[in-house]
Amino acid sequence: MNRSTSTGRGRRAGLALGAALASTVLCTAMSAAAPTDVRAGAPTGPARACPVVWFDLGETLVHTADDGSIGYQPGAAAYLRSLRLRHIGTGLITNVPPSWGATDAERAARLKKEVDTAWRDSAPFAWGDFGDRILTPRTDAERKPAPALWQRAKADSGRCRVVYQAETAQEVQVAGSLGYLPYQVGQPRRPAFLPVGLVELLRRRPL
Template sequence: MNAKFARKSPRRILLVLGSVAAMTVPAATAGAAAGKAPHVAGHASPRGGCVVAYFDLGETLVHTAEDNSVRYMPQAAAHLRALRARHIPVGLITNVPSSWGATDAERAAKLKEAVDQDWKDATPFAWADFGDRIFTPRTEAERKPAPALWERAKKAAGGCQVVYEAETAEEVTAGGSLGYVAYRTGREGWPAYLPAPFIAALAQLPGTTAPARPSEPQRR
């Protein structure tokens, strides 16, 4: 976010955001949540707010072809780079078999293995950007569209604004109903992803709690 934009008043920011609000499912302002997880620190604005951007994985960030090869979706790598440049933490909220592990870390490791073994894109998938912000079902009952994964990810964001980007209307609607600014990707005539400046500006809205020490996604 440039300095000129950062100096805009909250009212002006709301007007700017309102001009593209039709691209999103409106979300309730995220209040300070109890039990903030220490591993999540959102992009902090000069006004003291923060934001974390979460994604679905398959057909949102990556595409599996008929030959089972896996690649980035068009513009996905560029979108992640744009968020990285603004120091906006990113995470995944994605369904995998609950049998892949007893913890999110174990299931995430299995997910990485499954994606990497068939990865054919010239650019490696940016796993380092996601860190341990990869939320997967602990039981089959937690699989999306059940609310459990979104609720866990939102709690981990510790009061930051939360964004969710996915390719299906069902998941976008579910995320929006749970307080996310939710955006449906891959629609003809719309931006492939929610623009990074818009996501960064969400941190300046009232009602977010900035982390004491914002983390920075690893650079590539």
């Protein structure tokens, strides 16, 4: 066997091993993050809108440019559309000033106004995908990375499994410690967002 053939086979073996390890890590994370209070065989489908995929907003789904304009992060609009078509619930967990309102609804309304005023994309931001699942700090003590918002989001998700996606390592680590399947977006050599097929597996994995 010549050296070039041996090197080629070694590289292919290395790629295969890397793919296997990635699969193992993702499956382990899903298993570890799965809540234990959901009964096997519980109803699934559009009515349940499970699992629920929670997101950070800034630099996760949207990007603020140097001139202050705001638009979708690359791939974010298509990713949200894929979740929507599969009837997978979504929510936002984002830090805004508590002074923006007395309730989540009031603070969300101010957030929408701020984003929409600076929006530059041709398609508007998909606020309708999130409904009333836009959670914001009621006090400065609730601001991420404090656990309060993730705890509230998990309670809001009922018996659904929960995912959290953000660009910040600290945030995904805290979410993972609270029972979420965490995914840090925008990392090199990884999909920009957690693949939708893996999210769908959360519906079918046995508990």
